[in-house]
Amino acid sequence: MTIRAIEWASGKIRLLDQSRLPWEEVFLELEDYREVAAAIKEMRIRGAPAIGIAAAYAMALGAQAIEAKSREEFLVKLSTVSQALRATRPTAANLFWAIDRMNRMAEVGEDVTQIKSALLHEAQRMEKENEEAHTKLSQYGAELVRDGFAIMTHCNTGALATAGYGTALGVIRAAKEQGKKLHVLVTETRPLLQGARLTTWELAKYNIPFTLIADTMTGHFLSRGKIDCVILGADRIAANGDFANKIGTYNIAVLAMENGVPFYVAAPSSTIDLSLSSGDEIPIEERRAEEVTHIEGIAIAPLGVEAANPAFDITPHYYVSAIITEKGVIREPYEMRLRRLFM
């Protein structure tokens, strides 16, 4: 069962349009990096690891199209590409990590032709490393999941979100593949309903049983003693272990701790941003009010009401039982142990 959220297809980027799932499986073929930037902004592709890979391929796509007489001219034009991609979504670390890595590759290149080819190879290498990292972190994470577990997850962290095996949902998939019987409690994840639309769709494909709940129900189920652990993803992890993730994550973290339920974060090391000392420094994207006041194009509130729409929240590290990465499972003290991952 392979779901490909993004694919390099002979000079184009092929994206599964996630804004139309689960209703339609529509693939977009994008030939211009600006189309990819728009697709990231509009969340046709979303999930921190997946937008990292999309940005890397968009850099390669943008590079192919550059006409430049010199290496210097090329690099100036490439910086326009990376600026456009940087401006899409401010919170996920993987986006900036991917763009920076592509830029470093460009800077060490010798001439335009060589750099263009190196950038495409680098994007492909990142995709491959990304896949390997998720498979590995899923194996590490699956050790924390026991046969018979009921697991709560939030948003979507599967193949769709990661351009790979999945992070939090990857852990769940790996545990299932080990023969463990599982039941997943899927939060619908308002406003954009990634849980209701995407996670249910993926779990059905993996034959993993689940129950969909509204976000208001998380505390109720966590307090009833029937949830064995929470596993969810991260969009950016600061040096002290604080992390940004889909809005509603902090609610679940506090409710899990209050009820003694282990709370695990699964993310590749590319999500870790050691340049930020704590979660206070992570910028939070504010999106359009219409995402709150409308669902699938239908108004759910009187027209013109004011609505807030922070897309992420910050969860302090002291709510986190462990961070599952491809380099192993990290526990407190996070500060020291996260830094050690990069030594």
Added chain:
Amino acid sequence: MTIRAIEWASGKIRLLDQSRLPWEEVFLELEDYREVAAAIKEMRIRGAPAIGIAAAYAMALGAQAIEAKSREEFLVKLSTVSQALRATRPTAANLFWAIDRMNRMAEVGEDVTQIKSALLHEAQRMEKENEEAHTKLSQYGAELVRDGFAIMTHCNTGALATAGYGTALGVIRAAKEQGKKLHVLVTETRPLLQGARLTTWELAKYNIPFTLIADTMTGHFLSRGKIDCVILGADRIAANGDFANKIGTYNIAVLAMENGVPFYVAAPSSTIDLSLSSGDEIPIEERRAEEVTHIEGIAIAPLGVEAANPAFDITPHYYVSAIITEKGVIREPYEMRLRRLFM
């Protein structure tokens, strides 16, 4: 600005159909108690105090229609009416409180004609007392609200929910009428979106500024130090102060305590059920999965997915800063002080 959720109109019950707000202001004229029972079940009228008043009038309506030769025959037929009303919704105390009070009135009656008339008067008296209680508790509650407060509320507890001035929203209205400047953070309240549909509609009518948020955003805003207090209602309060309220209340209670934000419950004393020693004994209504999987008739998840739909959750008393009633503001120890209200 008067909103009448329910009204006795010369032998009929006139209901504002809340399932169609804010899109249409449709009034239903019901002549049969079974229609009222159905309207309660389908949440065309909802909110603990309002369904209490609706049940009282439905008893009066049912009584009018009974043909009986004796007092005994009448009482047997009346018990069919009260059974049907009891079966509508299991959680709200006010429903049972109202039915029991109507039955006690019937039992002390002398003959059929006298009982029929006494029941109508009793329902009217309950409506009047209900209005007075809300006005009074709103006055008490408004003392807790200071000028400039930002207040978070959940679900709908205004005129629509109470057949009166409102409970939690009544407190907010009263504070506003005292000239205090307020801003309300309204949770949309999935699955049925009473916050997004009804509370926004009422607040606009009262000229009280507000911001609508998704339920996933409660923790984010409570943790940012900008919310001065939470005020919400209750559907049933046990003897120890534990209470049932709209699903999502427990989430907010835990998040408010974690962030040092006062958490107030506003409810008339008819919501208090001293026969239950704790919240564990409050039955929780489970509603149709379609309320979670569909919004305004539109599917938000793949067809046929399993969904849970508990309509209420239980919040333990130790999260409650105070319970605002028409008999005063009650604080810990709740056990002793709630009992004292009824002495």
